Amino acid sequence: MKDDEKRAVMDLPEEILAYIFSFLPLRDKYNAFTVCRTWSNIMTCPSAWTQTEVRCDSEASIPENFSAFLPLVRHLKLSVSVTEAASRETGLWVLRQAFSGGDGRLQVLCVNCLGNPPLFYAGQDLLQGLVDVLTDGSSLMELDLRGVPFTLSDAFVKGVAALCPALRRLFINNNSLVCGVVAETVREVLKLCPALNTIGLFQASLSQHVFQDLLSPQQSALKRLELRCERSLKYATPIRDQTWAEVRRRHPALVVDLELDHTLPELHVPAVLQPSIPVRQLRLLTWTWLLDEVRLVGQSYANTLEALEVQTTPSPELNDALVALATQCTKLQEVHCYCVVSTEVITAFRTHCPDLRRYTLKTRKEQHPWTYTSLR
Template sequence: MTHPSSWKDTEVRCESGTSVPERYSALLSLVRNLKLIMSLTDPANRKTALWVLRQAIARGDGRLQGLSICCVGNTPLFYAGQDLQQGLVDILTNGTSLTLLDLKGVPFTLSDSFVRSVAMLCPALRSLYVNNHSLVCGVNAETLRQVLKSCRSLNILGVFQASLSQDVFKDLMLPERPALKKLELRCERSLKYTLPLCDQIWLELKLRHPRLWVELELDHTLPELHVPGVLQPSIPVRCLRLLTWTLLLNEVRIVGQSYATTLEFLELQTTASSELNYVLIALAKQCIKLQEVHCYCVVSQEVITAFITNCPNLYRYTLKTHKEAHPWTCTKLK
């Protein structure tokens, strides 16, 4: 149990309000990749989670490389996460060994000052995810530029699309930057207040980073009229989640035309109709690289047949001809 390989990937759950048993606390310094799951309901859980992280970093002599934080349970009313953000900054003073930081699982808005502090404290970061499910984007473009300046090895980035700008793209295309592997972008109502990104800048980014792939998530708070502007044809989209709960007929047509050579994962939350069945059948014939399709409204049997027939790499799908009790189960082919 004391061999370091036993603690390469470790999950610690702080949900009961109790502290970590003493017999385990000495082993936290061996953790290489830590996933912290905490309930926000009781402040004692947040305190325990920060204590666990402090032990893993302060006593680990640079061993901790990956950190993922996920919050569960009901979020207290008006809770903005200041204690967790400040506690994380305080602990990461000696956390320069981190190469991955995943904050997608926190429900509160991440501030500009917090993200800037994390970037300065962890210059070795290669993967950073701040595209969490808060109601608004709290990270502006200048902060993102500072992150890129501080973390020169960063090649995987998850952010709100509202944090991007022309200047951010220019920084990403600098010749001294490493090859950008992945962009995860969450698109929500904050895009109403930003300048849209033109297709040309995406084309230039793709030429500079030919192996880049993009994951797009369109939230239900994104106004429907902004959706076509997000789906620029030159984006190398491999994973697309259209979670808008709006009619998506034109959007699905755009997806089939623009991302036929790149799309591997598609998720839809929309309204059932005969027109939707028609455009999905057309999409199945265009996006033949699809590996997963999940559509959370009923479709015709012809739609299911079209995806199975035209997409040889398809191994999992959620396509139902009749409504089921929540949650819908997916079908595995391989």
């Protein structure tokens, strides 16, 4: 950074610097704390701690003199290495500090696990530790467990919902191999958390009874459903299109984000992609022959689809289907296709989708991971 740029930063008002510092991970906050006396004083402002990311692994230590500030955090992203017991214990210590005082400051908690867990380790210490630090009547408004690789049980989800009745956003659609939450648990969560308006689930956790609860006049307005569709759907009753249409009328602002996992059998894909679902984001990660599905997406979700991700096999027929989809789904902001496509496909999306911000469309194979093209 040049001297004049440094002076410009130093001359910013303290409240603006505190806001900027609030987005820094914990280690970077500490580095800013040691720059000068002015920045050190700014780092003691509660607004500098509104959003904080804490990483607990063997390569990152937590400054002891910062523990007093953790109760000031309102939005906490906690990344914990599950490889080492010491890192997991540090993560639990951070949680205890963040929840200490009982003043209801912590509103958003995102837990993310790093590394490969030990053999037969099911994350019980982390999950039970989370339940232990939650207090009855907690003001936590969002809990994001999408980065937790362990199976979440009915007892755990019910316990969290009972301790956090103010929850508005709950994400339990993690990358576990097994869906451990049944429909009755989802119904219980809806009762315990009446303000809930955003839910991330395995679709196998839904049922006709859950949708009846969502249609109830007492149910708060639902804004977003994030659904992970995987092999558990083989044993679930498909949700009828008529049911989706009723939910859409009851919750007109609802958007649905769908992820179809590679473990979902191909024959179950059409039952998931019901035409009346207000799909905003769609991830087709099945690696199957998706021609019919791509055509269906263009026909059914033209008025709602904003982001599309496809993993499939390249073919001239797929190119034609993608070109047709581009002319139909003109509200797309992102499209990512992880197979080789023709130049006509790229031209179609860039021509017909004026809001397109970025895309991953390759005309020849490249070394993975493929990088996306940003338009703005």
